[in-house]
Amino acid sequence: MIPDTAPPATDIDAILRGQHGDPFRFLGMRLASETGPIVVNVFAPDASEVEVIDAKGKSACKLELINSEGFFHAALGRRKKPFPYRLRLRNPQGHEWEMHDPYAFGPVLGEMDEYLLGEGRHEEIYRRLGAHPMTHEGVEGTSFAVWAPNARRVSVVGHFNAWDGRRHPMRRRGATGVWEIFLPGIGRGETYKYEILGTYGHLQPLKADPVGFAAEVPPETASVVHGMVRHEWTDAGWIEARRPDQRADPISIYEVHLESWRRGDGNSMLDYAALAEQLIDYLTEMNFTHVEFLPVTEYPFSGSWGYQPVGMYAPTSRFGSPEDFAAMVDRLHGAGIGVIVDWVPAHFPSDAHGLARFDGTALYEHEDPRLGFHKDWNTLIYNYGRREVANFLRASATYWLKELHVDALRVDAVASMLYLDYSRNEGEWIPNRYGGRENLDAIDFLKGVNETARHYAPGSLTIAEESTAFPGVSRPVSEDGLGFDFKWNMGWMHDTLEYMSLDPIHRKYHHHQMTFGLVYAFSENFVLPLSHDEVVHGKGSMLGKMPGDRWQKFANLRAYYGFMWGHPGKKLLFMGGEFAQEREWNHDQSLDWHLLDDPMHDGVRKLVRDLNALYRATPALHRRDCSPEGFQWIEGGDADNNTFSFLRWADDGRPVAVISNMAPVVREGYRVGLPLEGTWREVLNSDASDYGGSGVANGTIRATGEGMHGQPASAALTLPPLGTIFLSPE
Template sequence: MSAAPPPQAFRAFDDTDAYLFREGTHSRLHERLGAHLAADGQGASFAVWAPNATSVSVIGDWNDWNGHADPLAPRADSTGVWKGRCPGARHGQAYKYRITAQGGRVLEKADPLACFAEQPPATASRIWSLDYTWGDAGWMQQRAGRNAADAPVAIYEVHAGSWRRKDGQPMGWRDLAHALADYVASIGFTHIELMPVTEHPFYGSWGYQTTGYFAPTSRYGTPQDFMYFVDHLHQRGIGVLLDWVPSHFPTDPHGLASFDGTHLYEHADPRQGFHPEWNSAIFNYGRNEVRSFLMSSGLFWLDRYHLDGLRVDAVASMLYLDYARQGGSWIPNRHGGRENLEAIQFLQDLNRATYRDHPDTFTVAEESTAWPQVSRPTDMGGLGFGMKWNMGWMHDTLAYMREDPVHRRYHHHRLTFSMVYAFSENFVLPLSHDEVVYGKGSLINKMPGDEWQQFANLRLLLSYMWAHPGKKLLFMGGEFAQRREWTHEGELDWDSLQSERHRGVQHLVGELNRLLRDEPALHELDFSSDGFLWLEPNDHEQSVVAFLRRSRTAGPVLVVCNMTPVPRQNYCVGVPVDGTWTEILNSDARVFGGSGWGNLGAVRASPMRSHGQPHSVCLTLPPLSTLFLKVVADDQQTPGA
């Protein structure tokens, strides 16, 4: 075992903590509960919430797992917190709590507040210090601007164990830090989003069945290794988001379920406490101590690991009492409705605490229904998230793109409907892991036509996505058109990049990210209707759409999409500004694997009124393509892509 780093200061759970804990507003339980090394490294203090236990002791490596060697004592109040000191405990040693339930049943549980765990399939917690010397001060000072609503945000979603492997095994955090940072920087993504790295017993759950809400999985290294990972990406100018799962948890015997012999963290009634879709337990958000536990977990990752935000998983399953349930298998709220009032309060409390303590971070809801005001402030009645995944855009757009282009004229509304509600929330446009698993096929394989048309369609989809209002999220492999559906075993099909067409898609994504950063019109007003203007939404016969993206600080960008493989010449679109409109990106350019149709780099506007604008440009629309054009001063003009 490696030598212990210096321990962090520890203050015992006191009366103020007890008050906040029972009130449901404690957001720093990780500083009070769990295992904490003594200042000299000799011994450790332990504290655990088990209000219905008749006895609790700590068993571990130092006492030969003897349940009588290190008993804990209950606090002299009604909090249900047991505490004590184990002089023989040392850094790195494994431990559990031995809990005697009412009736005499003995349970051995991992520490809910543990910051590290044994590597699965072992299930014990480890005593660990979280001391680390950070080198990301520059990023932390500027990240408010990087995470702002008017910033360019393009997120690369990553599963740490299957992005790239080393000698057939998942990379450790330190190796992954360098490889991933180099790659993400070269493609131009502004952030990565990690699928859950909280400790989980079953690798095949991808982290969504969490047992360690304060512990990065030991599969890839120590907590300090994960800190190094975040630190290094920050030093390379890349934000790090965490997919976090407060909606449900597995029922493994060492975990939270029946923790002290009673349904402590979960509801006792399976109509409230059991999730039929995921075969897991549901948190009891009506119990204040559970809300404190979850709130502390969320803020812990922002505090101790400098993470830049949380993507909160399965919010819809938290909001609705009848989620994935048949009639009669759920219990209405006190008003007779299906809204989970306690979960609503928890989400509002979580977001208030997050923006209070870490205002330069952001939270994102994966919410798949039309619940109102998900990304609006809590004092307006909203849930308080910074952003929300736009699942409607994703479903409609993929359904449209699956259609053979000859039939797209009959489905034009799927392409344009998202703009009806595009500014009702602060949206992220997600093409996530959920769209390329379980038989759904990869992005490229969703596209219709022969191989050339499939790649052209994918370039069209990605370019349209980057032009559409909203922040962007793309799951790994989509950026180079991986053919194979994603699996958590193995790594991405990097050999695909030997193909010119796959390299072309990758190059396009890099150029889209560059354009997103360079053009304020493509990001500054993502969440405001002032940033978007339809020019041509109704040309369903030719399956063409045209619109302007606008900014407060720079000129507009014209976007025209031809959703068919038929090139269209002399297609005229109204524009607000006279001058030469330069092609700043053409998804059909040969450098991206396209056919090379276009406008020779630029086109001159004419004083012909059209689409409510005083001028027009008459364009050649390449097949299955997106064009981006803007007026560029003569000394700033660059060749078309």
């Protein structure tokens, strides 16, 4: 060893203690000074000998072990500049291996990446952050990059380095706070995490990759080297055919929790391939246009149903690989079925391996719990005002829509994002800069998500689960709205379910709960949701909410579904509701498919199937879902008879009349006004015997010129008990 090239003891000590913040300045091959010589520093605690091998495979020098913990050093006096090399190592047992030195490689990220990352405008951030298998400087390996601006040191750890954070500390990229390293020889399938020395000198719990593309199967929590999804898509025609404005399209959504929709032998979960095959058959038979998955972004706790995610870029590994998920989406598109996924940017769990205090500080969340903690869910709230955090989330939306070909994101818990005082008492929240309760950063963030989605994934949709009267949720950003395409109509759902739960004798006093929704039905572009939230936490099943004896329960539910499918707004029904599951949903077991052996349950299923078919085939039932011109009351005030009648219109001038009798009695000679004289046909009746009903029907009806209800014609009908009928003019 040349004496004056001996590495500083402080650097060696920092490497050995895992506290070196600039390893690329010290490790690897470099000039000791402008005039040389070349020195090589290697930390290899499992080696007893280390040798430098040049490009021709010849030994350039042997390194000297200058610290018993595995620090090696050498100076090459005859070499004038660094050269390509490998390391040959030998352990005390005589085992010998060769490897590329990670500290011989230049950075992967470029100056433009640094600039965009620093500005929070890298809308495809997933192409740079995370773990990417690649060939770099002619060598195969994996590039790792992670944002941890307040860390003193960040290392990649895994089985490949005995989970020892001293071995592969990363390079910090300037002021961006991003750390990166290229590890040669590391490929797909390797498990890894990040070991982070926090800003105050404390080691954080090992962290999963925030931009990891795959993860171990829970309850294991490591990220898996995978890279962006690789799938040969066959759905180009489907993607190109999507229209930017889908308000006039029939949209009927089947909401599914993949873990519990169906299970295999021994209550085992199905994989993505089996789910795709069985879902396609079922959705096609049932005439649903879309399937919506409860969150499939990787989540550690199954009991959260996915609503506490830790992997915003990783389809859950419970059912297979990211490619398996992509293949399922592709197959669904091939069958003409749109795919919606629940996406959760409102909060994240405090699991130690997740985002919480990621670099020793409140990085993704707020330091102040009045801004950063959800008491209801014991979760942390993203700091939307931090440009890097907003960028991280926007890019996640882009990844699912653009790279995984998802057709729509249903954005969870938007109300909790919009208001600083959401579920908080006085003194438990901090007003915005104007003294108000609106979360201005979250509002800007949501607008940005929706604008970005339109740019990077044309024809995709965003749907807000928003339960307040916040204005303009589904109005374009250019018109000072939030920019969502649709919004869940939570008010309609609560009002109508409350009405339907009443004994019919009391319903006339609550008639407005079925009609009030039409006061504001066109203030937003609405989806009518009967979602998973209505069949959990002691709320029972949809069937269980209905009053009366067993026959009346089924009849009430069928009549309600008829009313819903006739009502303006897109449709959403949670799995099991379509065949009147009797017990409350349990996420740990399959739906009760055996109930379809019962004609009453199968009758509800047939009704939903036929409602979907009628809805899709009839322009009047969907073309003007979001326009007041598409709806007209015939008689909305007949509270004494518990009846509702209205018209749906399309631009072709052919109306559909919908009449619901929410009383358990037959109403003979019930006259309703109609816009056209002549023959009308009953195209669907929820009381049909095939659906389990009493079979009270009208068949064809003759509308005469006797005006009524402001219409030029009218007809006398027989209204079935607890039934909804649809009439169409011949």
